[in-house]
Amino acid sequence: MPPGHRGMCVGLFGGSFNPPHDGHRLVAETAMRRLGLTRLWWIVSPGNPLKDHGVLAPIDERLDRVRALASRTRTDVTAFEARFRVRYTADTLAIVRQRRSDLRLVWVMGADSMATFHRWQEWRWIAENVPIAVVDRPNITFAALASPFARRYAFARVPQHEASSLPYRPAPAWTFLFGPRNAMSSTKLRGKMSSPS
Incomplete structure (x- = not known):
């Protein structure tokens, strides 16, 4: 797990990244x-757990690709979930909160994940224990903003012009960030890689 010290505001951007792409990088940045x-x-x-593991590249390969893609500035690339043998975000957050209790955490995800967030294990616990930042993705905006998560926690939505306050707010608190979008997806990339040349 990456190091951290009291008062740091840390975004947690999880995923299989199979493979990582410019859309992921845009969400992170x-x-x-x-x-x-x-x-x-x-x-x-x-x-x-919600995706097909039959097309999942080895974790070392995905780590290398994320390291090559991610900004070198103020980012860490980690696979500590494998070491702790967890696959659910709720378990990941519980471990981070226990071991890095002095950090201000925000869970970061794309709008495509928000649209299906209600299918995640213990999704309400996640929403009520860590602020969440959702970054818009192409062709999913309305589905994300009409999702069970968005409806259930509408009262906790933070206007995007106040997004910088999110790490300091108690959960539940979430914001939806509009802006430039990149249409690339891991599914499209896998399709291109498997297509005959």
Whole structure:
């Protein structure tokens, strides 16, 4: 797990990153800039329980690709979930909160993840224990903002012009960040890589 010290504002950006792409990088950079984060952790998951593992590249390969893609400035790339043998975000957050209790944490995700967030294990616990920043993605904005998560926690939405206050707010608190979007997806990339040349 990356180091940290009291008062740091850390964004946690988890995913299988299979493979990582410019859309992921845009989400990470948007969150860093708009939230005023001290650092952002790319947390490379052993495998998303909601996705097909038959097409999952080895974790070392995905780590190398994320390191090549991620900004060198104020970011950490880690796969500590594999060491602790956890696959659910709720378990990951519980471990980070226990071992880095002096950090101000924000969970960062794309709007495509927000649209299906209600299918995540213990999604209400996550929403009520860590602020969440959602970065817009192409063709999913309305579905994300109409999702069970968005409806259930509408009272806790923070206007995007106040996004920099998110790390300092008690959960539940979330914001939706509009801005430039990148249409690339891991599914599209895998399709290109498997297509005959």
